[in-house]
Amino acid sequence: MGVATARTITLQGASGHVIDVQVDVSQGVVKTAMVGRPDASISEARDRCRAAVTNSGFEWPATRRVTILLSPADLPKRGPHFDLAIAVATLAASGKIPVAALAGVVFVGELTLDGRLRAVPGVLPMAMAASARDLGCVVVPEPQAEEASMIPGMTVLGARSLAQVVAILRAEPVPDAAPVQPLAPGPLLSWRGEHRIEEVDLSDVLGMADAKYALEVAAAGGHHVMLSGPKGAGKTTLAERLPGLLPDLTLEEALELSAIYSLAGCLPPGQTVMTRPPFRAPHHSATRTGMLGGGSGRVHPGEVSRAHTGALFLDEFPLFQADIIEGLREPLESGEVTIARGDEIATFPARTMFVLACNPCPCGEYHPTNRDNRCECLEVRRREYRRKISGPIADRIDITRHVEPLTRREKDDPLCRPETSAEVRARVAAARERQARRYDGTGWRLNSAVPGPVLRERWPLPSEAERLVDDRVYAGTLTRRGATRVHRLAWTVADLRGVGRPDVNEVDTALRLRSGEPLMLSALGAVAG
C-alpha cells in the first residue's frame, strides 16, 4: 500500500491551474475520504471511480482507508473531469500501476460506471495550462485528442476507457473499447441561413462610403463602432459585413478562440480549430449571464468572450438591460471580462470589436440632419433613449457614424463600383501586418489593445498632430480617455494608408471618425462611392 499523485487541471475562467490528486491507501478505519474543497460533482467522483475501477476488472481498495487530497486546497475545483486522475492515482497507490508512470502526465476525463471515458468541455485550455507548466503529456478522451494536439510539443494520448489508460501506463497491450461520443454532436438540422454571414459581401451595399470606411478602420485596428440611423437605413446590413473584412485568425488567436469555445463546450464537431473570426449578434433580450458570462456551477464564457478576436453586434443597443450595458464597460475598455462570484474570480478574454447600432429615437424616424424626418417622439423620450448610450459607454466608442438611407443618386450613380469584401480585407490584412511588426514581442496585436501611456511614450504623435487632439481636450469636446482612443485610431488610419506614422491628416480623420463629423472625401480614397 502507499501513496501516489496524478495531475489534472482545474479551470478558472480561461486560466488553468494544475491540481495534484494525491491518494493515500493505508490501514485504518475503512473509509474513502475526499479533502481539498471539492465541489459536488467531484464528491460524486468517489462513487463513479469506485464503480469504474471495479467494472474495468481492477480491485478498489475497499478494505482500506483511502484518502483523496486535491491540492492546492485553496483553489475551488469544479467539474467531472477529475475522475480519471482520481482513479489512476488510486490504482497507483494500491500498487496496480507503477507510480513513476504518472510523473509529468495530466489526466483529463469523466468516467462512466462501466469504466469508459466521457468527453468533457475545456480540454483545449486545460492542455494549454499543462503546457504552460511544462507538463508535456496529457491523457484525454479520444474524440478530444485532436483538440489537445493543437498545443505545439504536447504529447496527447486519446483513450476510450480506464482499462486502456491503465494498459498504457503499464506498457501492456491496449485492450479494445467502444468509441467515445464526441461532446457536441452535429446539428440535427442544417438550414440555409446557417452560413449566411459568410455569403454576404460589402459590394452588395451601394453608397454609404463613409460608413464602409469606418468599418474598414474598425476592422484594421480592432476599434469599437456605433452606427446610428433611422430604421431600415442599413445598419445591420453593414454590420453583418464586418466579419468579411477580417483576415483569417493567426495561430495564436485561433488557439485563444478555440479555447473559449472548448470551455463553452461548443467547438463545432469536425473542426477543432476556429480559423475565421466569430460574429455574434445576441438579441437585446439576452441575460447578463448570457452576455458577460457566468452561470451556475461551471462559469461559462458569455457572448462577449465568444466574440473574442471577432465582432459583437448589438442591434437596438439602448434596449439592452441597463445592467448589461453597465457590465460592458470592462470588456469595452480592457478587452477582458471578469466574473466575481463568491470566492471565485474567473477572467475570460473578450477582445472583440463592439458594433453598437441604435436608432436616433424610440420610433426610429428622427434624424437631426434630415430635414424631412417624420419622427413624432417627444424630445423628452428622445433624451431618455439617448441617455442609455451616453456617458461612459459613448466615451469608449472609437468610431461614430450616422447611416443615412440610400438616396437615388447613390443608387443610380453610373460610375460607382462598390469594392468587394476581399479587396478591403486585403488592405485590412496589410494594416494588421504593420501592427504585428510594430508590436512584435510586446504581446499586443492591434492598436486598440496598446495601453495609452505606452502608446504616448513609444509611439507618440508629431507635435502638430498632437495639438489638434489637445485643442479638443482643452475645448472640452474630448475627454482624456477619448484623446487616447483618437491616438490609437490615428495609428490605424496611418497603418491603412501605409504612411509609416500618423500625422495631421490621420489625426484629423481619427477625430472626425470619433465625433461623427463628416469625413474628408480624400480620406476615402480617390473616387469614393
Add this chain to the structure above:
Amino acid sequence: MSERVARAALSRLSEPGDVRLTTLVGRLGANRVYELLRDEQDVAGVYTDVAARLRGLDPARELADAAGKGIRFVCPEDDEWPRDLDDLDRAEPLQERGGAPLGLWVKGPRRLDEACHSAAAVVGSRSATTYGAAVASDLAAHLAEHGVGVVSGAAFGIDQAAHRGALAVKGLTVAVLACGVDRAYPSAHRGLLDYIAETGLVVSELPPGCAPTRVRFLSRNRLIAALARGTVVVEAAVRSGALNTANWTTRLNRVLMGVPGPVTSAPSQGVHELIRARGAALVTRGEDVLELLAPSGSFLAEVPRAPMLVTDLLDDRERRVLDAVPVTRPAGEDSIARTAGVAEPDVRAAMERLSGLGLVEQTSVGWLRTGQTIQR
C-alpha cells in the same frame, strides 16, 4: 485662311484669357491677328510671348486631327456658340485674365448653347467632406431632373460629386477643363470624363493635348461662371479655386449662391464668408436654386413650415384657459378662471370651443385635459 482656322491657331498660340489678344481679335479679326503674328509683327508684345509656339504650327491639320477624335471647335459665329459667353468681353478682367474665349474645344453629343441655356454651376473645394459631396450630388441631381444643366470643373471633391449627381438621374452635365478635352485631369477621373463625353459635354478653351497649369485653372473658372446662369458654391475653404469662380460670377452679374455647412467646419468657411459679406444667396435645396435661376417669379420654392397644430387655431385667451386646465384632477370653472386670470363667463365660452376641438372634457366634478396631444 478662314476665321475659324485662325481662331484655332490663336487658341494654340496664346494662354487662355489673354486680354491683349482678345482685344486685338475684337478689333482686327482673328485672321488678321494671326497673319500679323506669323509675319513676326510684335503687336502689343504678343509675338514675343508666342514666337516659340509659332514654329511648325498647322491649324488646319490640328482641326482635322481633333475632328478625328470627336472633338469640335466652336466659334462665336457658330449657332452652337452660347451667347452668354460674350458677357465676358464686357466684364472687368480679374488677375489680368478675362475676355470671351477665342473658341471652345468641345467633345460630346449635346449642343453647347442648349446645354448652357439655363445651366447652373455647382463648384467647391477639392478637399471636401462627405457632407459637402452628398449635398452637391443631391443638389445637382435635383437641378438635372428639372432640366437644368450642371456645369462644373471635374476636379476631386465637390466638382465630381456634382457631375455624378447629375449623371445619376441621367441629366445633362458639362465639364469645363483647364487642359485639352482629350486629357484626363485628374487622371483618376478618366472614367468620369469619358462618361460625360458620351452623355453630356466636355469643354475647354485649350486645344487637345494641352496640360493643365495654375493660371489655366484661373482662366477656366471664368468659363464655368460664364457658361451658367448662376453659381452654387458648396464647401470652399478660405483659399479655394471655387472662390475665384464666385468672383467671376459676381463680375458677370450672375446669381451667386452658397450652401452653408457647420460653422466650425473649415471647408465651409469660404462659403460662409460669401454669404456673410459678398451677397451670395443661402441655398439649401435644389428648389432654392431653381427659384433663383428661373425668370423672376416663375418658380417659387415651397417655404418649409412646421406642421399645423390644433392649438394654432386658438386665440390668446383660449390658450391661457387651456393651460390652466389640469391633467389629472378635474377643476371647476371658478378655479380655472383664477389660474388663467380670465373672467368666468369667458372661461365658459373658451371651454365650449376647447371641448369642441377635443382638447378638454367635462367630468362630473369639473374640467380635465383629454389625452389628445396638441399635435394634429
